[in-house]
Amino acid sequence: xxxxxxxxxxxxxxxxxxxxxxxLGVAVDVYLTVRAEPAPCDRFVYAGEGAVPPTPDNLVHQxxxxxxxxxxxxxxxVALWADNPIPLARGMGSSSAALVAGAxxxxxxxxxxxxxxxxxxxxxxxxxxxxxxxxxxxxGFVAALADPPLAIPLPVPDVRFVLAIPAYEVxxxxxxxxxxxxxxxxxxxxxxxxxxxxxxxxxxxxLEVLREAARDRLHQPHRAHLMPGLxxxxxxxxxxxxxxxxxxxxxxxxxxxxxPGLEAPVREALGGYAGSxxxxxxxxxxxxxxxxxx
Numbered sequence: 001x002x003x004x005x006x007x008x009x010x011x012x013x014x015x016x017x018x019x020x021x022x023x024l025g026v027a028v029d030v031y032l033t034v035r036a037e038p039a040p041c042d043r044f045v046y047a048g049e050g051a052v053p054p055t056p057d058n059l060v061h062q063x064x065x066x067x068x069x070x071x072x073x074x075x076x077x078v079a080l081w082a083d084n085p086i087p088l089a090r091g092m093g094s095s096s097a098a099l100v101a102g103a104x105x106x107x108x109x110x111x112x113x114x115x116x117x118x119x120x121x122x123x124x125x126x127x128x129x130x131x132x133x134x135x136x137x138x139x140g141f142v143a144a145l146a147d148p149p150l151a152i153p154l155p156v157p158d159v160r161f162v163l164a165i166p167a168y169e170v171x172x173x174x175x176x177x178x179x180x181x182x183x184x185x186x187x188x189x190x191x192x193x194x195x196x197x198x199x200x201x202x203x204x205x206x207l208e209v210l211r212e213a214a215r216d217r218l219h220q221p222h223r224a225h226l227m228p229g230l231x232x233x234x235x236x237x238x239x240x241x242x243x244x245x246x247x248x249x250x251x252x253x254x255x256x257x258x259x260p261g262l263e264a265p266v267r268e269a270l271g272g273y274a275g276s277x278x279x280x281x282x283x284x285x286x287x288x289x290x291x292x293x294x
Contacts, residue, residue, distance in 0.1 A: 011286030013093030018214030018246035019194035025131035027286030039079035048084030063102025089169035091249030096132035121149035139288030164270035167277030175250035210244035233273035240269035
């Protein structure tokens, strides 16, 4: 077993990409940092976005214990220090990043017995959203399933992401409750066809197709009442030159995919949606979790 101090960096993620509900996601280059060290008892220290209680009952420890359980071993006590720049409950995968960080620490301490595929399988099962977990593990654009656990990285073109992040939260349970139990067949077919365009467009370089690929009838229209100004902001992003625009995860973050050089006008167009107390960010595609030398 590896001992000593470990430090892992895990990216934020944007799930769904519009049409790929619970199936497609992408990592962006802002990273949760977790430092881990064997200790006499579990300990957790948090700094960064929002407030997380300093108790061992946190998502990083949950991912850590789940990974050890997958190996059939009791989790050794560990002290964890988390430095998190990912906004909480904004649709940027903060919970997935925490779970992946914990599972990655356990995997490293075990000598890599799970590997990245094992870390993905464990965290996708407990998190329930493989489209958030997979990019945090592998980086870039990913198509993913939780059952069976499958994740296929997709080509990553030269694009940037303009994010408009309102000050308010949209908790995932509230966003899930807004969805209907049944959908018309034509809506299901609509999304299936467009989600298939994502890997085709990324592989072929036909980025102009992404606008159609991002169109959705399964979740964004049903959650729009939770995100005031959403429809207008999507139109404004396209008018300013975005290739694609969609809600990140359960929201309220709105993400626009842009070619390099068009970040400024799209950022300006989305400022109103971010609103008072909100913010806009310009980010590149993110790498999967990586280790920092300590």
